[in-house]
Amino acid sequence: MTIVAVASAKASPGATTLALALAATWPAAAGDGLRAVVVEADPDGGSLAARFGLGYEPGLVTLATAARRGLDDATFFAHLQTLGDGVGVLCGPPSAQHAAAALGGVADRLAVHLAALAGVTALVDVGRLSAGSPALPLARRAGVCLVVARPRLDEVQHLAARARSLVAAGCELGLVCVGERPYAPVEVAASAGLVLVGVVADDGRGATALAGGPATERLLRRSPLWRTASALSVHVANRVSRPDPPDVTPDVVADAARVGGTVRVSVSRAVKGSP
Secondary structure (H helix, E strand, C coil): CCEEEEEECCCCCCHHHHHHHHHHHCCCCCCCCCCEEEEECCCCCCCHHHHHCCCCCCCHHHHHHHHHHCCCHHHHHHCCEEEECCEEEECCCCCHHHHHHHHHHHHHHHHHHHHHCCCCEEEEEEEECCCCCCCHHHHHHCCEEEEEECCCHHHHHHHHHHHHHHHHCCCCEEEEEECCCCCCHHHHHHHHCCCEEEEECCCHHHHHHHCCCCCCHHHHHCCHHHHHHHHHHHHHHHHHHCCCCCCCCHHHHHHHHHHHCCCCCCHHHHHHCCC
């Protein structure tokens, strides 16, 4: 199994929404009918069960208990629930205390198991990631850890320092920007010292629909979020499937660069407090 971690550096820029969108649009399909699973490994607690009317059990907590006796394929799949065609989910508990405790007991073994499991891609939502997070083993085992951020000053200021600590901890990082303003994604990536993997639409209606809100499937699939996530999932799938993937596709650079001409103030100057 390929692990793709999805993380944030600050606040709530949409990491869970991106993990869901990537899973729903992931191009590969497995023989057992699952093309992707979403693993809710946020130490601050999970939200997917509440969003979709699922149970908290089976889920991360029950898996952590069962894994004390050993973790095999049957045990892992027995603790998944189904979000839709081709997407399974390992729900995290709503309590930060329970989530952190479960991850503290199972994250290492789960990371090893997911990396060795064939046929399905794991999109692992690790929440606000730091070098001290109990979800770090999952991020370190990932083919890429996508750091999600909006290109705003309050989020950009945290990116560079957080990125340095995570790289030092052994994570392979890439930046995904939600939206293209007020700063150009290519400039945000350069300021943080990260590779720009892609840009997804800042689409509130699409995010609400993806999270189970009122919308038809047709409208969801025509939303800016779905279209941009579909392109990103293909790019990320290609990236993690190659032993030495390119940093970024020309299309991603071109899409982000088109926004760059409208940016009057540079990220680097803004972060330093220059006028």
